[in-house]
Amino acid sequence: MVAIAAGGRRFDLKLDAGLPLLEAVHRGFAKAGFESGACDLDGVTLARLSYCIPALSKTPDHVAFYSDTYRPAGPTVISRGALTFGRRDAAPFFHAHALWREADGKIMGGHILPEQTFLAKPATVRAIGLNGALFDAGPDTETGFKIFSPVIAPAAQADGPFMRVFAIRLRPNSDFCGSLEKLCADHGVSHAVLRGGVGSTIGVRFEDGREAPNFATEIFIREGRITPGADGRPEASVDVGLIDYQAQIFEGRFKRGDNPVLITFEIILETDRPWPA
Template sequence: MSLPMLTHPGPAAAERWAIARCQAMPIEVTLPLADTLAASVAAALAQFDGGWLVIEDAPLANLDFLIPGEDPTGAHAAWYAGPHQMGAGKIRHLGLHVGCKDGAPWLHGHGSFTAPDWSGPSFGHILPNESHLAHPIRARGWGLKGARLEVTPDTETHFPLFQPVKTVSHPAENAALVTLRPNQDLCAALASAAECAGLTEARVYGLGSLIHPRLTGQPPIDSYATEILLTSGTLSDGSAQIDAEIVTLKGSTHKGRLTPGQNPICITAELLLVAP
C-alpha cells in the first residue's frame, strides 16, 4: 500500500532526519507564575539546555490553542485553525518540548484541554505566549544537557521548525533528540533514525503531525493534516510501537496505536529517545 503524501513548497531535503545525542535526567519541577506559559517553563528548566515535560490536571488563567487547518494562501501544504480561546481553562494532559527560538526560551506542546461550558475542540497546539498559569504547578519529564531543540527556517515545508542542535559534548549521553521529515512513515523513520543514533532500545516521547493517520483496529482517519501527541512509545529490537492522541482538521479526536507502515508524517515529528 502506497502512503498518502503532501506536496510541500520547497525541495525535499536529502537527509530525512536529524539527530543530536544528549544526557537526559528524570526531573520533577515546579512551574512558577509568570506572564506567559513559556516564561514559567523556562524558569523551571533554567539549569538545563532543554527538556521534555508532561503537565496534567493543571488550571490556566488563560488557555489559547490551535488545531490543524488549511492555508488560505496556498503557501504551505497545511496550516493552523484558530486561535481557540478557552479563557480560564484546564490542561488535562500536555506534552511539550522545551528549546529556544531567536535565542530566547521556546516550547512546542500538544495536549488535551477543558473548560466549563466549552463546546469547541478539546485537543491542539498550545500557544505558549498567550497562555499562562493560574498558580504554580508541578510537571515531570526529562531535563537535557548536551543538546537542545532550536527553531530554524525549514526550506522544505517553509515552516520555522525545531531542529536538534548539540550544545556541548557530554560524557553520559543516554538519549537523543530526533526530528523526522515529511512523507515517511513515522514508526519506520523513527527506527532508522534510532539505529543511526546507536539506540535499539528506548522510551520514546514527543509530538508531531500525520497525514490520514491509521490506528490499529480503527477506521481510517479522513484528515490530510493532524496534530498528534505520543501517549506511549517504545523502541525494542529496532522496532517502534507508538500510541498517540490525534486531532483532525474538523477538531475530532482519536486515540490508539499507530499502525506500522501506514502513518506518514505531515510536517514534522519531534522526538526524545531515552535509553532504558
C-alpha cells in the first residue's frame, strides 16, 4: 500500500457541456483550486462515450489487459461511477469506472477513455480535492502498466477548512477491506468515509454469498465507510459496482477479508478529523 496523509475538502464539481470529459473535470477541479482528487459520476449524460472492458492478456507482460474500444451510438447516461483525477506525463488525467445506460437501453459498464468521451449537458457531481498530495501516473514494474499512485505535492490553491485524508493506492494481492482497516487501526482512526475508489480485484466475493468468479474486473466504489466493529476495531463496509471480462455486471457489498486487489485500487479515505491537526 502507498498512503499519504493530506488535507481534503469536499465540494460540488461543475462540469461544462460540450467538452471532453477530461477537460471538463480538469476545469472544475482547477476552478476549486485543486490539482487532484476524486469525484463520482452519478447521473452524468455523455454525448459520446468511448470505453473498454477488462480482457485476458495476449502476452505474459500483463496479468490482464483491455478490450478493444467501444463507442455506442447516441447519448449515454451514467447511473453510478467513480473517478480519480490527477496527472500523467505532467498533464491532467483521470482513471474512471462506471455503469451506464446506452441510448438503446443496454446496461453496460467499464473503463472510460478520458479524451475520447464528451459531455452532452452540464452536470454537478460530488467531489473531494487534495491539499498536499496528488495522484501521479507512472510506470509500475510489478504490473507493467502506468498507474496512479499518490505523491506529496505543494499546498493547493483552494481555501479550507480541510479534513485529514489519506490518498491511497492498494497494490496487487492486498486485501481491500483488510488493508484499509489496518491503516485506520495504525493511525487511530475509528470513523472514515471512502471517496472515489477505482480499480480491480481478483473476482469478487460479496457479503451475501454471491460471487463474480471471473478474475479480471473493472470496479468502482459506490459507497464505503469505516466504523468500529463489535470489538471496537475498525471495520469496512464497502459497496461496489463492476463489470468483468465477459461483460457481466455485478453490484453488492464486499465480503471483508476475501477481496484481493488484481492490479491497483485508488481511494481517498476521509477521516472525521481536521487537517492540519
